[in-house]
Amino acid sequence: RKEVEQDPGPFNVPEGATVAFNCTYSNSASQSFFWYRQDCRKEPKLLMSVYSSGNEDGRFTAQLNRASQYISLLIRDSKLSDSATYLCVVMGSNYQLIWGAGTKLIIKP
Amino acid sequence: DADVTQTPRNRITKTGKRIMLECSQTKGHDRMYWYRQDPGLGLRLIYYSFDVKDINKGEISDGYSVSRQAQAKFSLSLESAIPNQTALYFCATSDLTLNTEQFFGPGTRLTVL
Numbered sequence: 001r002k003e004v005e006q007d008p009g010p011f012n013v014p015e016g017a018t019v020a021f022n023c024t025y026s027n028s029a030s031q032s033f034f035w036y037r038q039d040c041r042k043e044p045k046l047l048m049s050v051y052s053s054g055n056e057d058g059r060f061t062a063q064l065n066r067a068s069q070y071i072s073l074l075i076r077d078s079k080l081s082d083s084a085t086y087l088c089v090v091m092g093s094n095y096q097l098i099w100g101a102g103t104k105l106i107i108k109p
Numbered sequence: 110d111a112d113v114t115q116t117p118r119n120r121i122t123k124t125g126k127r128i129m130l131e132c133s134q135t136k137g138h139d140r141m142y143w144y145r146q147d148p149g150l151g152l153r154l155i156y157y158s159f160d161v162k163d164i165n166k167g168e169i170s171d172g173y174s175v176s177r178q179a180q181a182k183f184s185l186s187l188e189s190a191i192p193n194q195t196a197l198y199f200c201a202t203s204d205l206t207l208n209t210e211q212f213f214g215p216g217t218r219l220t221v222l
Contacts, residue, residue, distance in 0.1 A: 004151065043199060043213035044152070087151070096167070097211065099144075099151030 003027060004090050006100040014108055017078055021103045023088030024070045032091035033064055033071045037084045038102065044087055047073075075105075083107045112136045115200050115214035123222050128187040130217050132200030140203045141183040142211065143167075143175060145196040152199065158183055159205075190221040 006023045013019045025033075033050035048055065050062040050071050061074040071090075075082055088100035113134045122128055132141065139160045144152040154167030156175040164175060172194060174186045187194055200214040 008149070041216075043215055044211075045213070046210040096154060096157075097152075099153075101149055101151045 002100075003092070003098045004088055004100040006086075006088050006103045008101060009104040010106050011103065012106050012108060013078055015078060015080055018074065018076050019078055019105065020072055020074045021086060021088075021105075022070050022072050023100055023103075024068075025088075025090045025098075026069070027090070027092060027098075028066075028069060029093050030090045033062075034089040034091075034097075035060075035062060035071075035073050036087040036089055038087055039084050047086070078105075078107050080107050080109060111215065113200060113202055113212055113214035115198075115217050117217060118215065119218045121220045121222065122190055124191055126190050126221075128190050128219065130185045130187075130198055130200075130219070132183045132185070132214055134181050134200075134202045134212075134214075136202055136204075136212060137180075138202035138204045138212070139180065140205065141177070142201040142203075143173075143183070143185045144199045144201065145169070145194075146199060146216075147196050155185065155198075187219075187221075190219075192221045195219060195221045 003026045035047040036044040037047045038044040050064050054063045059076045063072045085102040085104045087102045090098045092098050116131045142157045143155040146152050153169050158177045176184050198217045201211040203211045
C-alpha cells in the first residue's frame, strides 16, 4: 500500500460546480498535511496547509479526518483557472514530506 | 527574478554520461532538497541538506550524488546516467521551521537515451 494515495482522475467538472478530492495516508503518526497545486509542466506550489480543525481559504476548504486517515479538499464555484493537478502531501515521522501522485482536475466552460 | 533557479531546464544525454544539475536560491533558506517526478508517481526525495555541512540520503539516492557548495547552491550529479533516470527533477528549499512551505525551482527535464 502506498503511504499517500490519491485518485488520479481526471475529474472533469463544469465551471461553477463544486468538486472534492480525498487523499488517504497510511502512517497514523503523521502530524502535518498539505495540499499543493501543480500546473502542467510547472513546479508544485503550496495551496494550503490542513489543520486538525479544518481550514478555509476563499473557495477552498481542507479537512482532516484522523480516525479514517484521510484529508480532503473542496473547491466551490470552480474556475477555469483551477484546472491543475492537486498533490496531497503528508509529513512523515522523520519530518520528510511524502507526496501523493496527484489528482488531475479539468474545469470545462 | 525567480527565487529558486535550476540549470539546465532541459537536457538530453546518453547512457553512461556524467550529468550535473544545478540549483541556486536567493531565499536565504538553509534547507535544500532534490526530488524526481515520474508520471503516475509522487515526488520522490533523492537527497536533502539542512545546512552546508549536512547531507542526507532520501528515498531513492542510489545512482545520484550531491554537493552543497554554499548555502545558496545545491547540485545533483548522475555519475553514469541510465535510461530509468529519465524524469523531471525539482530542487526545493525551505526554512528551518518545521511544517513550512517548500519552494520549488522550475524543474529540469532530463532524458537519458
